[in-house]
Structure formats: structure tokens, C-alpha cells
Amino acid sequence: xxxxxxxxxxxxxxxxxxxxxxxxxxxxxxxxxxxxxxxxxxxxxxxxxxxxxxxxxxxxxxxxxxxxxxxxxxxxxxxxxxxxxxxxxxxxxxxxxxxxxxxxxxxxxxxxxxxxxxxxxxxxxxxxxxxxxxxxxxxxxxxxxxxxxxxxxxxxxxxxxxxxxxxxxxxxxxxxxxxxxxxxxxxxxxxxxxxxxxxxxxxxxxxxxxxxxxxxxxxxxxxxxxxxxxxxxxxxxxxxxxxxxxxxxxxxxxxxxxxxxxxxxxxxxxxxxxxxxxxxxxxxxxxxxxxxxxxxxxxxxxxxxxxxxxxxxxxxxxxxxxxxxxxxxxxxxxxxxxxxxxxxxxxxxxxxxxxxxxxxxxxxxxxxxxxxxxxxxxxxxxxxxxxxxxxxxxxxxxxxxxxxxxxxxxxxxxxxxxxxxxxxxxxxxxxxxxxxxxxxxxxxxxxxxxxxxxxxxxxxxxxxxxxxxxxxxxxxxxxxxxxxxxxxxxxx
RNA sequence: GGUGUCUUGGCCGAGCGGUUAGGCAAUGGUUUGCAAAACCAUGUACAGCGGUUCAAAUCCGCUAGACACCUCCA
Numbered sequence: 001x002x003x004x005x006x007x008x009x010x011x012x013x014x015x016x017x018x019x020x021x022x023x024x025x026x027x028x029x030x031x032x033x034x035x036x037x038x039x040x041x042x043x044x045x046x047x048x049x050x051x052x053x054x055x056x057x058x059x060x061x062x063x064x065x066x067x068x069x070x071x072x073x074x075x076x077x078x079x080x081x082x083x084x085x086x087x088x089x090x091x092x093x094x095x096x097x098x099x100x101x102x103x104x105x106x107x108x109x110x111x112x113x114x115x116x117x118x119x120x121x122x123x124x125x126x127x128x129x130x131x132x133x134x135x136x137x138x139x140x141x142x143x144x145x146x147x148x149x150x151x152x153x154x155x156x157x158x159x160x161x162x163x164x165x166x167x168x169x170x171x172x173x174x175x176x177x178x179x180x181x182x183x184x185x186x187x188x189x190x191x192x193x194x195x196x197x198x199x200x201x202x203x204x205x206x207x208x209x210x211x212x213x214x215x216x217x218x219x220x221x222x223x224x225x226x227x228x229x230x231x232x233x234x235x236x237x238x239x240x241x242x243x244x245x246x247x248x249x250x251x252x253x254x255x256x257x258x259x260x261x262x263x264x265x266x267x268x269x270x271x272x273x274x275x276x277x278x279x280x281x282x283x284x285x286x287x288x289x290x291x292x293x294x295x296x297x298x299x300x301x302x303x304x305x306x307x308x309x310x311x312x313x314x315x316x317x318x319x320x321x322x323x324x325x326x327x328x329x330x331x332x333x334x335x336x337x338x339x340x341x342x343x344x345x346x347x348x349x350x351x352x353x354x355x356x357x358x359x360x361x362x363x364x365x366x367x368x369x370x371x372x373x374x375x376x377x378x379x380x381x382x383x384x385x386x387x388x389x390x391x392x393x394x395x396x397x398x399x400x401x402x403x404x405x406x407x408x409x410x411x412x413x414x415x416x417x418x419x420x421x422x423x424x425x426x427x428x429x430x431x432x433x434x435x436x437x438x439x440x441x442x443x444x445x446x447x448x449x450x451x452x453x454x455x456x457x458x459x460x461x462x463x464x465x466x467x468x469x470x471x472x473x474x475x476x477x478x479x480x481x482x483x484x485x486x487x488x489x490x491x492x
Numbered sequence: 493g494g495u496g497u498c499u500u501g502g503c504c505g506a507g508c509g510g511u512u513a514g515g516c517a518a519u520g521g522u523u524u525g526c527a528a529a530a531c532c533a534u535g536u537a538c539a540g541c542g543g544u545u546c547a548a549a550u551c552c553g554c555u556a557g558a559c560a561c562c563u564c565c566a
Contacts, residue, residue, distance in 0.1 A: 035566070043566085050566040090564075175561075181494060182562075226564090248566030249497090255565090278566065279497085285558080289565060324515070325505060330498070330559065337504045340516035347515085350530090386506050390514035400531060404522095463525065474528080481529045490529085 002028065002065030009064070011244070012328060012382045014252065014275040015174055019382055024243050025273065030061050030068045031242035033234040033272075035251055036128070038075040039109035040090040043116060044295035045318075045333065046281040046288030050248045052319060053278050053327040053383075055122045057246070059428050060379055062123075071237045072125040073230060074113075076106040077132045077213055077223055089223060092213045102213050106132075116298045120315045121430045127237050131229040135215045138224040138232050141266060142203045142217075150265045154194035156206030156220030162199040165261050171199070174260060174275060175253035201258050203228055227258035231271070234259075240267035246276045250287075282332045283308070296333070309335045313342060316432040320345040323385040323429055344393075349433050350490070351396040352425060354403055355418055361408025366398045368413045372420045379428065388424060395421050443491075447478060451487045454480075 009022040024030050034054045037043045043051075051072070061068045077091055095102040117124070131138075142158055145151040150161050162171050166179045182199050206220035207213070214221045234242060240263070247256065256275065263271035280287045288295040296308050304312030321341035325331040371394060378387035395417070401407035409417055425431050450469055457465040470480050473489070481488045 037566075038564090047566045053566095176495065177562075178495095184494075246566095250561070250565055253495095253561060254563090280560070280566080282559080287560070287565090291565065320515095321504090328497095329505080332504080334504085336516085340504055342516095344515040347530095384506080386515095387513070390506075393514055397531095404531060406532085458525080461525070466525090467527085470528080479529065482524065482527090483530075484523080488529095 004028070004061075004064035004066055007064055007376055007380050009380050010382055011274045011276065013273075014277045015272075020274065022243075022274065024066070025241060028065075028067060030066045030244065031238035032058065032061075032068060032070045032244040032246065033230070033238055033242060034070070034072045034125075034245075035230060035247035035255070036072040036074050037109075037113055038090060039106050039113060040094045041109060041290055042297050043109075043113050044288055044290060045298050045301070046283075046295060047248075048116065048120065048298050049281045049322055049331070050246070050278040051117070051122065052120065052322050054246045054276075055430060056323065056385065056428065057244070057276075057383055058123060058125070059430055060383065063423065063428050069127070069238060070125040071127045071129065071234065073233050074106075074110060074128060074130045075226070075229065076110070076130045077102075077135075089211065089213055092211060095212065112299075119302060120298060120319065121432055123430070129233045129237065131224065131233075134229060134232050134236070135224065137236060138228050139204075139217050141228060141232050141235075141262065142219075142224075144266050145203060145262065148265055150261075151203055152196070153219050156222065157194055157202060158204040158219055159195050159200040160203055160258070160261060160265075161196065162201070162261070163197060165265060169261070169264060171261055172253075172257060174257050177253065177257075201225060201227060201254065203262075227255055228262060230255070231259045231262040231266075234271065235263060235267070241269055241271055241273070243272075244274045244276060245272040246278070249277045249279050252277060278327045279330050282330055283334075285332065288333070309338065313338050314432075314434050316349075316434055317342045317345045319429065319431055320348075320389075324389055326384065326386055328382075345431070346490075348392060348396055348425070349431075351399040352421065352433060355399050355421070358399065358402050358409075358414065360411035360414045361402075362410065364409045364413045365401075365407045366409060366413075366417075368409065368417045368420075371395065372416065375420060375424055379424075385429065388429075392421070392424060447473070447489050451480065451489070455487070 010019045011022045012019045032054070034051070036051075037047055054070075054072075058068060058070050077089065091102050091105055094105045142151060145160065146153070146158065150165050151158050152161055162179065165171055171177075171179050172182065179199060183197070202225035204217060204219055204222055204224055206222040211223075213223055215223060234245070245256070245259075260271060263269075282288065283294050283296060286292070286294050296306055298315075298318070300306040301309065301313050301318055302315060317338065321338055322331070324341060324344075371391065374394075375388055375391045378384045378391060381387070398407055398409075398417075402409065426433075450473065454466045454469040457463075457469070473480060477491060479490050481490065
């Protein structure tokens, strides 16, 4: 039997602002769409926090036995700078600055993005569509919106008529806004707009002569508005209605609001059952953002080449750090916090390694079934990874007690225990045991030899020599650990 | 100005009406030739004020502070 049948997942829905029982539209199948990056620069750690959380959502859904179609787009056109209607296409701007082709920018940062995802052990989504690959579909959708009376053309550009939509619908339903309030509080923009009212957003923008990213359309040579691509691609690959739509909190308004308006205009239905939003990652108590320069790049953490952290950290530690906080909470990034996570991560992984050599006993002193239930309960409760990790440390304690002969598990329990632990650490959380991968055969052999020599010295009470071996190894980053059953080591 | 979220022990961070979250650090102990590492045990909290309740970190109100969105943003 599939695990999802015995695990009732609860999901916090941003739309209802409550935790709801998760019921897919089609039993056993889940459609999930997550707003991906705009590839006009490197994805920073704040961006990655969102993708990392949904990676865990994806992993857990798969673990539960759901068949998941996970769509995460790449925005490679149509994402405008400043005001969505007066600004300049982000990709095109970067290309002009760097004097390269727009698609060269797209390629460079897409490759970088994928490099980061690989380093951080992400599962690839089922489909990773691009905006430029769906210009035709976007034009079709604009036509449909115009036909239904919610889009209008002015000077070659097409806008969505928010006030018309709001008569029968609630524009602002997701972000808790009212159109009337928006009208009062919208800042006056300097550029003259073709729009009927400032809340309207662009579906298609006419490109001026210098604009290099452009496509022909019934209205003008131009490019699609940013909000459109997600409506188009989610509908195309997941249908008019699908289960989960994810993204960062900052996309709630206006991006997701616009998506709802566009999709609902075309299909007449609410497109998404569960809206999930991740909270922001802070650096120096401020939101990480490309525009302010307040950010750190994921690969800079791995290399240690940055001005923020005292040293390099592994991808798995960064994952662990992220998962120790709830995705709906603001998380403050700092070197101290990462270092604390690193130690906890090491403790966890060392216990996992110990587990491989643990022998079963006649009785079980630990209730493995109850523990397993707790682990699932944590994840079933809106993907509560911090609670899951707390339970994983219960397991660490048990493993260490077994090592000290103060606890035991029967063969059957030990197998279950190991399976569940591995499932959650590696399959669901996507952590990696880098330590074991780093130890090459040769290093293992050499250190084993030194341990042997040191043991001989110690047996002869030649403390000077044994301490020399120990101290010089530690200087090289190799930590010897004297235990009851001999000496082991770990690399720092 | 509008809207929303948040303020937990030395630090990070769960909990969201009654039971020890967890990690890091600290203290004591076990272990060790001495150490390191490891393990075991332990403490200090819920921004302030007021209210509801048998019971509040948890619900309500006010005050102070922080952050976010309202304009591109994961």
C-alpha cells in the first residue's frame, strides 16, 4: 500500500491562511508548480531557500508514493525592470550592459543555476519550461483574455483590466488586499502610462526600436508580460486546475495575484488548490535581494570565497541549516548559526556511520514504531522539518547508547530503524554524507597505518611518539578518536 | 500612509491553551597515560502592560521594537 494512504498530509494554504488536509484533485497524483528564477544573474541563497524547501516537498511526496509532476519554470524573457509597464526587460538590459546576446545571458545564468542545484543535491523537476519557449501559447492566452473582455490594447501593448475582473472576482484574494485600497495607496509613477488605471498589468508590451528581445504578435513586435508565463505554463503542463503552487512570499503580490486573475479569466476556475509560500532569508537582518546587493551565492559558501563567513561550508550543512527552521518563518543567515548547524550535522552523520556497524540484540529498549510515527507526523504537519530533525536526534541518542551497550534493538527493529532513518535523512531531506565520500582509499590506508604505529608506541608507553602522531595528524585536519574498541578518525 | 508577519533562555530555532522540542555553547560526570573526540546528566525562557480562563509563551486588547509587501524580487 502506498504510504500516502496512511499518512494524511496537512498543508498550510496561503489562500485560506489555515492548515488544510491535503487532497489531490486526482487520487495518487500531484501537480506542483513553483516559480523559478529569472536568469539575469546568479541565483543567491535566498532564492535557493525556496527551491530547497520545495525540493523537500517534492521528495516527501515522492516518498509517500505520489506520482508527482513538478514544474519549475525558468524566466528568460518578459520580466521587466522597475515598473512592469514602463520598464525594460531584465534580460535585455543585462545583455546591453555586458555587450552580449540576450540568450547568452540566459545561457550563462541557467548553467550557473543548474550547477548550484547539482551541488546542493536537488532532484530535477519533471519539467523545466522556459518563457521564450512558450511565446505562442502566451499570445493565445492574451487573445483569449481580450475576447473575454478583460484585456485591452493601447498603442501595441495589451493590459489586463483589473477593475473589470474585480467586479465578479476578488483581485487581491491571496494577498489580502482590496482594489479600492490599492487605488488609494499606489504611488504615482512618473512615466505616462497607457493603462486605464494603475492597477492594470501588462500582458504584452510593444518593444521600442532598440529592444532586442522581441517577437511578432497581433498587436506589435514585443514581448510578454512577466505574470503571463506562469499562468500559461502551469495550465499547459498541469491543467486548468492543479494541486500545489509554490513560491517566495514576495511573489504573493502582485505576481501570484495576477496569475490567479489571468487563469481564472480563461478557465472560469480557481487554478490552484494549495498556495504555499516560503518566507524570506535574511542577511544582516535584511532580506537577501539581488537589487540591494545584500546576498551570498550558494557556490561562494562551498568555496569559502566570500566576505560573510569565516570558512567554507558543505552543501549538506547548508541544507541542514535551512531545514532546522520552518519554511514559513523568517530565517537569519549568519556564520555563527551555520557553524552550530555544522556541528549538529556532523553529530548526525557520525551516528549514521556508526549505525552501519551496530549489532542487533535480544530485546529492544527503544520503541521504534512510535518513533517512526513521530517522524512521519512531523512531516505530515505541513512539512515540519525542524521537528523531524529533533526526532532524528532521538535516533542519534539511541545509536550512541547502543554503542555504549546501554541500549539494544532486535534485528527486526534495527532494520526498520535504519530504513526509516536513511529514508528521512537522505531521501526526504536530501542530506549528503560527504565525510565518507571524501575519504579516499589511500588516505584510509595511510591513516590506518599511522594508527597502528601509534598503538605500538602507546603499548610501549612511548607517549612522545604517540602524541606526535596524534598532534601532527590533527594539524592536517585528521582527528583521531580513541574509543573502547580501538581508534577511528574523521576528516575536518 | 495602507496591509500583513514577527519579538522564546548565552546563540540559532520549534511549540500556538495544561506534558523536556531540538541543535550549538555552558556546567558536572564517564572515558583516557595525559588529552582530544565521544557519551551521559543538568540549568537559565517566552518584548512590556492589562484582560479572558481552573490553567496562557500559546487566546484578546494596548504599548514598544523588528521585518516584509504595497514598485523588480524566491
